[in-house]
Amino acid sequence: MSDFNKLDEVTRRSFMTAAARSCLGVTIAGSAAELFSPSVLAADPAAIASGGGKAKSVIYLFMSGGMTHLDTFDPKPDAPDEFRGPTETIKTKADGVRLGHYMSKLAGQADKVALVNSMTSTQGAHGPGRYFMRTSYTQRASLVHPSNGAWITRLKGRANKSLPSFVTVGSGNGHPAAGFFEPQYAPLPVGDATAGLQNVRRLRHVSEDQFNKQLALRQLLDKQFDAQFHKGQKNVRAYNQVFDEAVKLMESKDLEAFDLKKEHSKVHSAYGDHNFSKGVLLARRLVERGVRFVDVEFGGFDWHNDNFDQCEQKLPILDQALSALLKDLEGKGLLESTLVVVATEFGRTPKIVQARSGRNHFPKAFSYLLAGGGIKGGQVYGKTDETGSNVVENPVGGPDFNATIGFAMGVPHDLTLMSPSRRPFRLGARDGTPLTGLFG
Amino acid sequence: MLSPRIKQVSYALLALVAPSLLAEATPSKPLDLREILQAAAKIDQLLEADLKAKKLQPLPIVSEGTFVRRTYLNIVGRIPTAMEASRFLDDKTPDKRTRLIEQLISSPGYDSSAFNYFADLLRLQTNEEQYGLGWHVWLRNSLASDKPWNNIVHEMLSAEGHTSKNPAVGYYLRDRGMLLDNVSNTVQVFLGHQIGCAQCHDHPFDSWTQMEYYEMAAFSGGITYRSDEARQLVNKVADHSRKNHPGMNRAFKSKNKATRAKARGSLLRRITGEMRYLLRYFNRNEIVESRSQELKLPDDYQYKDGEPGEVIQPATLFGLQASEVNPEDRRKVFADWVTSDENPYFAKVIANRLWRRTFGHGLVDPVDDWSDKLKGSHPEVLNYIEKVMKGVGYRTRDFERILYHTKLFQRQVSPVEATPGTDYDFIGPQLRRMSAEELYDSFTVLAFGNTDDKVNTGLEYKWKNYQSDVDALLNLSASKLIESSQEAQEMDDQRRIYQRKNREIQIAITKAKAAGNIQEERRLKRQQTQLRANGRKKQESMTGMSAVTNRSSRAGRAAVNMRASEHPSPFSAGSMVRQFGGSDRNSPEAAHTDATIPQALTLLNGQAAAGTENRRSKTFEALAEITNPEQRLEYLFLAFYSCRPSAAEKKDLLPLAEDREDIFTLARAMLTSKRYLFVQ
Structure with a gap:
């Protein structure tokens, strides 16, 4: 110490x-x-002066598979049929903010959100795309870069002593997690939000004494193993870390954060019945207790086939959960201190593949959403051309976006930390620039 | 001009030469032990010469306990039982290590473990759709029967037709509508190159251009995801309709060609519509090679060497070049090129992958990004194992057998981890955490003993059942086809009605709950249960084509005492296997062994911890039976660590073995220890 x-x-x-x-x-x-x-x-003074640093937590909703931008946040009412398909453009509570008609609930909350319609990337495959958006770096074989959640956890520090600062919900196997950071910045992964966190109580027949004895025995049995491997093997250190954290968690009075049954049924029906909706609700319960970064993944956006049927089925789930979250955070006075993000790895080809009514991968232009955490609502940043095929105004890359998250959290997005191989890395990569104009 | 890429070799010529070459290289039966040991010794000799030149010492040979545990885990993918461990430790013969390797490599445990590895590499998904089950069964049987890797790959890459006839089509159906992703994965998995970036733009680091990517993908440009078999069935019914509705024939006999075509077209459309419910999933399980379909450059192609929408001719990335490829042979030529002995990467890549599987680090690392790394950290070793791979005729079991017989496999693990993606000196293998499947299978050992020979026959049974249903469908008469189509439609209507009712009840339940009307809620729940039961009954009464008209077959679940490989894959997201990093089968080799808090909670308080104390578990039985404390302690060490306790450990722990409660506390502690979780 x-x-x-x-x-x-x-x-x-x-x-x-x-x-x-x-x-x-x-x-x-x-x-x-x-x-x-x-x-x-904490609390970068420059950031605070220009409207940043208000957020204490981030809820990062990741639409995995590549969310269509044309049917959600960047609809193109004047584009030809073969681009637009059956998607209609709707007006919202905020002038100038327009949405695809599947997002009707969000339309009523548009005064809280900022759309970024000029996201652009060069990563057109799922794994590398997700990796890039979460880490600001392209995938390398020799090291794993820390994800934005790990950076925030590390730079912002812990607010709750017994709950982990970084939680992922429903994540796939490719999540970069803590990357080359030490295991203490790794997320707690929750597979199924409804099931919550399992095995947090001692087995019924194991007394506290026996449990403590068991923990001590574990140390004893591993004494020689640790002497041999603790220093040189990161994964060995990681297992020492997670057992300590697990025991701390078992004793935490905030464990009930993971128990969604504690929420009123009205709250449940506001968020929706889907597993993703439950993940969003869990995220809200966690940030209430000071968890810094909750990454909730919603899989299955890869609509090469039947794009518009998929829109009808899937987007209302996002629409409902996201709208409920914004209202809920506002009601609890947490909106100002919680940055909400809707992210994805890339957009979809504006021109519809007629044969299968699908849209393919399209990293050149896509959309993100921000709300809360000091974001000025009711605005649209950046612009694509009339068919959503090219960014024509204020292009934003993954590093810029992660720098913006850092800015909202009041941490230095440009602080350099070294990897074990002694190479320099930053939350916003080399030249990520926060979108400070979104705040205020 | 004489670089390998330019070398013009026609595939007709290659086809003539290759079989005789193969005949020479492929032994008809597994190699005998003497040859195996010679090859292993040669590898050690090359490695040791390299260490000597670098003035490095290899690590010492491991103790018997470490050896027996490591060998079981590496070869059969689970810890040995206490009995298996003590039998090995008490064996006094000098060649017992060699014999153990020989015994395990030809046991069913190896098949189980190898399947897990290759299923992860190939992103195999059993239950996604019907083709998944077929592909699963095919891969499992191919590996168990020692089908050479080049044949496995060739069969997949050149596959066409319906899954019921050729289940290797699963490899393409896996990525329906995502052909370009499939091509990227093919090159990454089999040839060790990451060309995915070039899908959208010229590769920023490697030299691949987007044009080269499209030329490569053009080999698969003829793939169509449709069914010829289904079309024939529609034709059959259409012909039948014409015969039975003579009124129709006027248009069909018209002298005007356009009128005839129109009549035919509208009839086929109608029949297709009527047969929709019978054929929609059958349809989705076939790929057909279209002669006329060709790959075109994307609409936003931005480079000077081509125009958007331009048709691209297939060309290889490296090695032999293909010339004058007939449209119908495109994928066959592609498969020939990938798996050819002449391909500069194919044999090397799989040899290096299996090298890493055995020793924990590649000679070329990472194993799937070989750009400019043709030599690796040990060029001579790499060359040699490439020769070995070809020499054993791509039989991966024989290849791994050689690696297991090296001295390197018997050395202590390195105390310091090798940095992924960098060169490693191979002073010993790498320390690793057990894979998720190994952990699962080891829990199975603790609870049920050795269950390597318990095969989930349900998978094969379901698959055979599907195949015979498809056969039956293809042989149905036209009138029977019409009948079955109606039946399928009725079934679908029923399903829809059922779903609507179920939704309505669900909404009513939510409302009743919110209003606090418990009686109403109960009544509705009863109604729901009854609805579900009726639904099931109806489903069961629909005989005949049920396997064909279902999206997936929901392959048979494995019994509780079966190993991970016997379950449909991937495991569900909340399962123990996934929690410990088991693959989600979305990208090649997606499995990992990273530590998480939920894993620790599972080991401390979960099923596995409870399992050791389950009265029916083998560990419990043994501990209940043994009365002597010293023997109890010894049993626990053998069961968890495959060795006997040291004198110091005996001194520390013997008092615990005397107490009934304490001995189980010790067992639970062992389960959570890194000594258990890691493979030394």
Whole structure:
């Protein structure tokens, strides 16, 4: 602890110098980077001055498979039929914000949201696309980059001592998680929100004494193993970490955050019945208790076939859960401190593949949504051409977007941290620029 | 001009040469042990020479306990039972390590473990649709019968027709409508190159251009996801209708060609509509090679070497070049090129993949991104194992057998992990956590003992059943086809009515609940149960074509004492296997072994922990039977760690073995220990 306290006294300025030096490869031991104190890093004054730094938590909803931008946030009423299909454009509560007709509930909440219709990427395959949007970096074989959730967790620090700061709900296997960061920044993955967190109570016939004895025995049995491998093997350290966290969690008074049965049935019906809806509700319960970053994945947006049938089936689920979340956060006074994001890996080809009424992968232009956390609602940022095929105004890349999340959270998105192989990395990659104009 | 890519070799020529080459290279039966050991020794010799040159020492050979545990886990994918471990430890013969490897590699446990590996690599999904089950059964049988890897790959890449006749089409049906993704995965999995970026634009780091990508994909440009068999059935019914409705024939006999075509067209459309419910899933299980369909550049093609919408001729990425490919041979030529001995990557890539599977790190690492890495960290070893792969005729079991017989396999694991994607000196294998399936299977061992020979015959049974249903369908008379179509439509109507009713009841239940009307809620729930029961009964009474008209066959669930490989794959998202990083089968080799908090909770408080104390579990039985504390302690060490306790451990732990409650506490502690979770 003593090293940690000492670091608290260091000014942020000197930290930045150290970071800059390390970035240039001059000096600073790699392990020192592990000791960054959250209190030093929190609340970037520059960010606060320009409207950032209001968010304390992020709810990051990821539409996995590549969400069609033309039928959701960037509809094109004047495009020819072969682009538009049966999707209609609807007006919303906010002037200038228009949505695909599947998002009718959100239309009533449009004064809370900012659409970014100029997202663009070069990653046209699912895995690499998701990876890029979550990490700001393209996939490499030699290391895994930390996801935005891990960066926020690390830079912002823990607000709840017994709950993990980073939770993923319904994530696929490819989630970059903590990447090259140490295991303490790894997310707690919840597979099924309805089932919540399993096995958090001792087995019925195991007394507290026996349980503690069991924990002590585990240490004893592993003594030699740890002596041999703890230092050189990250996954060994990770297992030591997760057992400590698991025991802490078992004792947490906030465990009930994972129990959705505690919510009134009216709340349940407001969010919807789908598993994703439950994940969104769980995210709200978690940020209420100070969890920093909840990444909820909604799979199955890869509509090469029957795009419009899929829209009818799937988008109302998103529409309902997202609208309920915004209302709910507002009602609880949490909207200002919670940044809500709708993300995806890429958009879909504007021109419909007639033979199968489908849309293929399209990284060149797509849309994201932001709300809460200091975002000024009722605005649209960036623009695509009349068919949604090219970004024609204010292009935004994955690194820019992650920098924006950092800006909202008041953490330095441009702070350089070193990988174990001593290469420099940032939340917003090398030149991610936050969209500060969205705030205020 | 003489770079390999330019070399003009016609495939007609290759086809003439290849069989004789293969005949020479492929032994007709597995190699004998002497040859195997020679090859293993050669690998060690090359590695040790390399270490010597680098002034490095290889790590020492492992103890017997570590060896027996590692060997079971690597070869058969589970820990040994306490009995299996003690039998090995007590064996005094000098060649017992060699014999154990030989025994395990030809056991059903190896088939189970190898299937898990290849299913993950190929993204196999059993229950997605009918073709998934067929592909599963086909892959499992292919591996168990030692079908060479080049043949397995060739059969998949050149497959066409209906899944019931050729289940290898599952490889393409897996990615229906996503041909370009399929091509990227093919090149990544079999040839170790990541060309996915070039799908949308020129590759930023490698030299692949978008044009090269499309040329490569053009080999598969003729694939259509439709069914010739279904079309023939429609024709059959159409001809029948004409015969039975002579009134129709006027238009059909018209002298005007357009009138005839129109009549035919409208009849076929009507019949297709009528047979929709019978054929819609049958339809989805076939691919047909279209001679006339060709791949075109995308609408937004931006480079100077082609125009948007331009038709692209197939061309290979490297190695032999194809010339004058007939449209109907495109995929056959592609499969020939991929699996050819002349392909600069095919043999090397699978050899290197299996090398990593055995030792934890590739000679070329990562194993699926070979750009500019043709040599790897140990060029001579890589060359040699490529030769070995070809020499064993691509029989992966024999290839792995050689790797297991190396001294390297018997060395201690490195205390420091090798950085993925960098060169490693192979002073010993890598430490690893058990794979999710290995963990699952090891719990099975603790609870049920060795169940390697318990095969889920339900999968094969369901598949045979589907095949015979398809046969029956294809042989139905026209009038029977009409009857079955009506039946299928009725079934679908029923299903829709059922779904609507069920939804209505569900909404009513929610309302009743919200209003606090418990009686009403109960009444509605009863109604729902009855509705469901009736629905099931109706389904069962629809005989005959039920397998054909269902989207997927919901393949037979495995029994509780069966191994992970016997379950339909992938495991569901909430299952223990997935929790421990088992593959979701969405991308090649998606499995991982990363630590998470829920894993720790499962090990501390979950089913597995409870399982050791289940009265019917083998571990419980044994502990209940053994009365001597020392023997109890020894049993636990053998069961979990495959070794006997050291003197110090005995001293520390013996008092626990005397107490009934404590001994189970110790067992639970062992289950959570890294010594158990990791493979040394």
